[in-house]
Amino acid sequence: MMQYETDELKKAGLKATLPRIHVLQLLLANEGEHMSAEVVYRKLHESGVDVNLATIYRVLTQFQEAGLVERHQFDATTSVFELKPDDHHDHMVCVQCHQVIEYVSPEIEALQEKVAKDHGCDIVDHTHVIYVTCSDCTAKK
Amino acid sequence: MMQYETDELKKAGLKATLPRIHVLQLLLANEGEHMSAEVVYRKLHESGVDVNLATIYRVLTQFQEAGLVERHQFDATTSVFELKPDDHHDHMVCVQCHQVIEYVSPEIEALQEKVAKDHGCDIVDHTHVIYVTCSDCTAKK
DNA sequence: AACGAGAATGAAAATTAGTCGCATCAATAT
DNA sequence: ATATTGATGCGACTAATTTTCATTCTCGTT
Numbered sequence: 534m535m536q537y538e539t540d541e542l543k544k545a546g547l548k549a550t551l552p553r554i555h556v557l558q559l560l561l562a563n564e565g566e567h568m569s570a571e572v573v574y575r576k577l578h579e580s581g582v583d584v585n586l587a588t589i590y591r592v593l594t595q596f597q598e599a600g601l602v603e604r605h606q607f608d609a610t611t612s613v614f615e616l617k618p619d620d621h622h623d624h625m626v627c628v629q630c631h632q633v634i635e636y637v638s639p640e641i642e643a644l645q646e647k648v649a650k651d652h653g654c655d656i657v658d659h660t661h662v663i664y665v666t667c668s669d670c671t672a673k674k
Numbered sequence: 675m676m677q678y679e680t681d682e683l684k685k686a687g688l689k690a691t692l693p694r695i696h697v698l699q700l701l702l703a704n705e706g707e708h709m710s711a712e713v714v715y716r717k718l719h720e721s722g723v724d725v726n727l728a729t730i731y732r733v734l735t736q737f738q739e740a741g742l743v744e745r746h747q748f749d750a751t752t753s754v755f756e757l758k759p760d761d762h763h764d765h766m767v768c769v770q771c772h773q774v775i776e777y778v779s780p781e782i783e784a785l786q787e788k789v790a791k792d793h794g795c796d797i798v799d800h801t802h803v804i805y806v807t808c809s810d811c812t813a814k815k
Numbered sequence: 816a817a818c819g820a821g822a823a824t825g826a827a828a829a830t831t832a833g834t835c836g837c838a839t840c841a842a843t844a845t
Numbered sequence: 846a847t848a849t850t851g852a853t854g855c856g857a858c859t860a861a862t863t864t865t866c867a868t869t870c871t872c873g874t875t
Binding site for chain 2: 627628636644658663664665
């Protein structure tokens with residue numbers, strides 16, 4: 534019952550160790566969420582799995598390097614991780630409730646490409662975060 | 675000869691203290707650059723001005739709150755600051771030489787607005803950083 | 816021009832997020 | 846089954862930034 538995780542890890546070129554399996558399981562169980570290392574640590578402990586925090590940091594970084602997860606920085610202090618989605622998307626973050634809304638905009642992507650090309654640059658990566666007041670929070674006011 | 679800085683500070687609602695004048699002077703002298711608190715600290719010391727690093731952090735934060743400067747985070751570890759430009763722009767950062775290239779794209783801004791509106795969100799702020807290999811670095815290869 | 820209240824600074828300690836060294840341990844190839 | 850190699854746990858450590866608190870300024874008022 535951890536065969537899927539084991540296979541995924543091996544496919545990604547990583548040894549199927551218990552900590553890695555647990556972290557991957559947690560990420561799968563919370564697909565679509567954006568979790569910090571601390572949160573992963575807490576959630577695992579809540580479900581009785583004792584993995585060292587340093588290991589969580591290492592594992593998440595390895596997952597990122599292996600292309601299993603993406604790392605984002607919505608605020609200055611903390612990185613959050615999400616399982617790598619099939620389709621690329623960017624994020625809106627509500628400054629009030631911290632809800633994360635994913636959006637896709639091929640038009641923006643294309644314009645980005647154009648901007649880079651116009652400057653003779655090759656895009657390696659990008660971060661595009663729109664900080665908003667979401668509809669829920671606007672309603673509450 | 676620090677009248678301009680003094681006036682700017684007062685206009686921004688800040689007392690014209692020596693540390694603030696010095697930091698503002700440095701930013702003005704290096705307009706267009708993106709400097710970390712450490713770099714501001716080093717540059718001031720190089721020119722014989724001894725301001726405490728904690729003060730630099732405080733001053734830069736106040737400047738940001740007062741709308742005098744913008745704070746950016748191009749990498750996970752450090753914030754950089756630039757004098758608030760009259761025209762909004764976003765940034766490309768070369769992953770090799772760390773050069774920062776500013777760009778303006780009203781089209782992207784407009785699409786952003788549309789994305790937010792489509793989700794019922796009001797934009798508060800945004801960060802859009804394109805990580806690239808710049809033309810210089812491509813040439814060097 | 817001196818005064819005093821309140822704000823700003825310097826110095827050092829604290830905090831926060833993340834990393835590292837190293838002894839031990841476990842996953843896989845043989 | 847075992848050796849090899851890489852992974853984990855633990856605690857110490859780092860880097861960036863913030864805070865605390867005693868001292869020193871700035872600026873409106875006398």
